[in-house]
Amino acid sequence: MYIGSIDMGGSKTIVAVLDESFRILTQTRFEGHEKDWRIHFDRTVGLLRECCDTLNITIQDLDCLGVIPPGMVENGILLLAPATGWRNVDMCGEFFARTKIPCIATDCDVNASAIGEADLDGIDDFFWMNISNGIGAAIILDGENYPGANGVSGEIGHVKVEYDHPRPCPCGQQGCTEAMASGAAIGRRVQETAETDPGFRRKFEEKGLPVNAYGASVLAREGDKTACALIAEAGKYIGRAVAIALNVVNPPRVFVGGGVSQSLDLLLPYIREEIEKGTVEFARNVPIEQSRLGYYAALKGAAAIALRAWKKKNG
Ligand SMILES: [Zn+2]
Structure with a gap:
């Protein structure tokens, strides 16, 4: 086919x-x-x-x-x-x-990707979170995307995760997950830190790394303390958002996609820490896994939705 x-x-x-x-x-x-x-x-x-x-x-x-x-x-x-x-x-x-x-x-790339995740292995219930330049999510129930009344369910990118030092978000609010921990937001923090810390900036230059979230993840893997601290900060904010999702939706599992999910192993201890602090006991023990769709999740999601429509028509 x-x-x-x-x-x-x-x-x-x-x-x-x-x-x-x-x-x-x-x-x-x-x-x-x-x-x-x-x-x-x-x-x-x-x-x-x-x-x-x-x-x-x-x-x-x-x-x-x-x-x-x-x-x-x-x-x-x-x-x-x-x-x-x-x-x-x-x-x-x-x-x-x-x-x-x-x-x-499809209606949007995040919802399509979540359907792709569902159909890849026939997993019917989960929370799908995409962390790339923006942050979006989808709630999959019985294999279907739960759209909400106006199609905007799962806007986990715009729950507030920072009150003391909030950054402006494209949505017009302050301190949203997207403003604090999207790939773009992490990149901004990395650049700001590199501007005030010449030793940190030099490490990017020496290794030929871009001064962004990806570059910081490479340095964090090598044990660089400043990079690790930036990853920890992002993990904390993502964790606060996931904690809200777990309390509200109580999904049996969570998948994380998007470019930042490549660093999920680094982020996960900090995500877990916030989940421990911010969830009711029975919502907490949930597997949080990297999406199995990889970089081209949206393409695979669009294919999944097309295949569903085809099967409906052809039996
Ligand atoms: Zn926002």
Whole structure:
């Protein structure tokens, strides 16, 4: 089986073909976006054809197509893509017109990734947390995403985890998890520390590491005390957020995805410490694991949602 998957971000579009086990058979991408969505869609379908060529198949051999939209989608219609300014685009209709492959557009990358996690091994109940440039989460109950009344359940990135020294959050509030412990927030803390501590900054230069969350995680693995302290701080904030989720949802397990999840082993002791302090006893003993989807979680999630729709239709 061949599943087409498209992750349309504001800064890049990734196109892939996967099999029914969500293995990526081939993928390609282009950076930036076209002003005119029609041209962008044509380019995207061009890449999909290239992927098919690589696999010696034609686009008609794809069984279904899943798309992560660059903004808010309702019934397959992209209402607004903030980064590109596109409005009211019938994503599924436009892709179907260009490919003749049944297409499903997901509501958001985090929810799609969580469905991918569920379908990878048939796990039905868990809390899925994505920590990358932003922080989002999904609640999977009986294998389905619980959307909430207005589709904004799981906004764990915007619970308050710091009251004394809160940082401003893109949502307009202060001290949210996203403002304190997203990949971008950790990166800012690393840069600030490097600016005031020349010895710390030199370590990045000597090792050719970027002065960001990833660079700090490499130094922390080598035992650098300052890097370890920054990781501990991020872990504390993430732990406070997870504690709230455990108290409210009481999930049987938690998966963490996104770039920062690569450092989950470093963060986990501090996450656990906050969970000990901040949860009721019976919500506490929950496995917290790194997502099994890896870096391309969204692509796999879009494929999972497309496959679900295909199975529904084909029995
Ligand atoms: Zn916020």
